[in-house]
Amino acid sequence: xxxxxxxxxVVVKFKEGIVVEEILxxxxxxxxxxxxxxxxxxxxxxxxxEMLRQGYTHAFVMTFKSKDDYNSYLAHxxxxxxxxxxxxxxxxxxxxxxxxxxxxxxx
Amino acid sequence: xxxxxxxxxVVVKFKEGIVVEEILxxxxxxxxxxxxxxxxxxxxxxxxxEMLRQGYTHAFVMTFKSKDDYNSYLAHxxxxxxxxxxxxxxxxxxxxxxxxxxxxxxx
Numbered sequence: 001x002x003x004x005x006x007x008x009x010v011v012v013k014f015k016e017g018i019v020v021e022e023i024l025x026x027x028x029x030x031x032x033x034x035x036x037x038x039x040x041x042x043x044x045x046x047x048x049x050e051m052l053r054q055g056y057t058h059a060f061v062m063t064f065k066s067k068d069d070y071n072s073y074l075a076h077x078x079x080x081x082x083x084x085x086x087x088x089x090x091x092x093x094x095x096x097x098x099x100x101x102x103x104x105x106x107x
Numbered sequence: 108x109x110x111x112x113x114x115x116x117v118v119v120k121f122k123e124g125i126v127v128e129e130i131l132x133x134x135x136x137x138x139x140x141x142x143x144x145x146x147x148x149x150x151x152x153x154x155x156x157e158m159l160r161q162g163y164t165h166a167f168v169m170t171f172k173s174k175d176d177y178n179s180y181l182a183h184x185x186x187x188x189x190x191x192x193x194x195x196x197x198x199x200x201x202x203x204x205x206x207x208x209x210x211x212x213x214x
Contacts, residue, residue: 004150007148007150007166009168011116011203028210031211037211038211041207043111043114045205046204047204048203052200052202056201061116061168094160095160096152096155096160096166097152098153103149104145105146106145106170
């Protein structure tokens with residue numbers, strides 16, 4: 001079996017009054033600074049019913065070549081520094097980390 | 108601004124005793140049958156602390172060219188049929204739907 005890319009998925013609700021743009025630009029800078037992150041996509045929910053999104057508003061998906069690369073990202077001093085800030089601005093969070101099964105690929 | 112790809116993110120915990128493999132192969136068949144889905148990736152969490160994944164185990168990410176394509180997927184009879192089954196096997200679910208900002212792309 002081919003190696004799977006490793007995905008780090010984060011879904012959050014920010015605290016009231018937080019300037020989310022600053023947090024997001026910090027995150028974009030973080031992933032651009034750390035080579036282990038090979039791609040980063042994020043978005044703000046615009047569609048789901050409240051009962052389905054349960055207050056969560058933002059989704060972030062980072063992709064790594066391997067779990068080892070993900071671990072090196074976690075241990076990176078810039079990530080450690082950013083996490084300390086991030087943990088203070090979130091109301092709630094869900095995080096899943098998984099080897100990605102690519103079931104349908106773009107043609 | 109360029110059109111964003113539209114992402115449909117689903118995070119679930121299945122009910123006890125469910126044969127998850129059957130549900131997953133049904134989902135893979137569904138997305139392979141519906142052209143509006145341009146890519147589909149999923150995975151089973153292997154890494155997060157329980158306090159961070161909060162009981163959720165599976166993540167599914169579908170990508171569409173546009174929100175219109177996503178809407179046509181939602182309305183597709185095969186999706187409607189599958190949803191009826193899926194809603195019976197999940198313990199809890201979070202869903203976010205968003206235009207994806209591609210902040211870092213693979214080289």
